[in-house]
Amino acid sequence: xxxxxxxxxxxxxxxxxxxxxxxxxxxxxxxxxxxxxxxxxxxxxxxxxxxxxxxxxxxxxxxxxxxxxxxxxxxxxxxxxxxxxxxxxxxxxxxxxxxxxxxxxxxxxxxxxxxxxxxxxxxxxxxxxxxxxxxxxxxxxxxxxxxxxxxxxxxxxxxxxxxxxxxxxxxx
Ligand code: AMP
Numbered sequence: 001x002x003x004x005x006x007x008x009x010x011x012x013x014x015x016x017x018x019x020x021x022x023x024x025x026x027x028x029x030x031x032x033x034x035x036x037x038x039x040x041x042x043x044x045x046x047x048x049x050x051x052x053x054x055x056x057x058x059x060x061x062x063x064x065x066x067x068x069x070x071x072x073x074x075x076x077x078x079x080x081x082x083x084x085x086x087x088x089x090x091x092x093x094x095x096x097x098x099x100x101x102x103x104x105x106x107x108x109x110x111x112x113x114x115x116x117x118x119x120x121x122x123x124x125x126x127x128x129x130x131x132x133x134x135x136x137x138x139x140x141x142x143x144x145x146x147x148x149x150x151x152x153x154x155x156x157x158x159x160x161x162x163x164x165x166x167x168x169x170x171x172x
Contacts, residue, residue, distance in 0.1 A: 002042055005035055006170040010151065018099045024151050024172075026122050030064060039150065039169060040068045046167060048146040049073040053114035056080055056137070058129060059104065061122035065150060069120060078110045078117075080133050091139065095132035098125035098156065104132050108140075116143045123151040124168060127158030134164065 009032060013023040030036050049055070049069070054076040057066025063079065070077035083092065083103035090105040111117075119133055124147065134144055144164045152159065152168030159166045 002038060003170045009035060021099045024123060026061060026150060043148055044069055044072045048118055051116060052118040052145055053116045054078055056117050056119050058121040058133060062120050065122060066120040080104050080106050091136040093132045093136050096128045106136055116145055118145050119147045121149050124149045124158045125153045125156050127161045130162055
């Protein structure tokens, strides 16, 4: 099963980047072309991609997965990037994640033509990062159809705080 293959491949780094955090490293997934390909092939079959106007991927590991997905489902790809990385007029919002605090930005003109979005990231922990993107999109009256992540840290209950459907490929 894909989830078992992912579990056997993802590497845990205890106490990184801070004490008591178990960092789930996705590097061995993308270093395994067969697994990476099978993973993307599974995700692109979700029907919500067909209904979406655009995909919004989160800095930085969300880009790794969002890019091949967007190419295959043939939908526009938009980046939610860390502060001071995107030029022009941007939406901006601060957020807390499992182990730090940061600011995300989205280019206003990039989302302007679209109404329905799917969010893509590598991992859902507390949900703070995804909530930040949801808040920015909702402020502009956009609709979020789903969140697609590779890993969900279920014990942190991030899913409970988000009022959108969540699709994860491996859950802890
Ligand atoms: P959160 O906002 O708490 O849901 O954190 C999600 C974001 O932080 C994702 O973009 C992940 O890349 C990163 N992250 C949080 N916790 C971990 C973890 N235990 N291992 C790897 N990445 C993590």
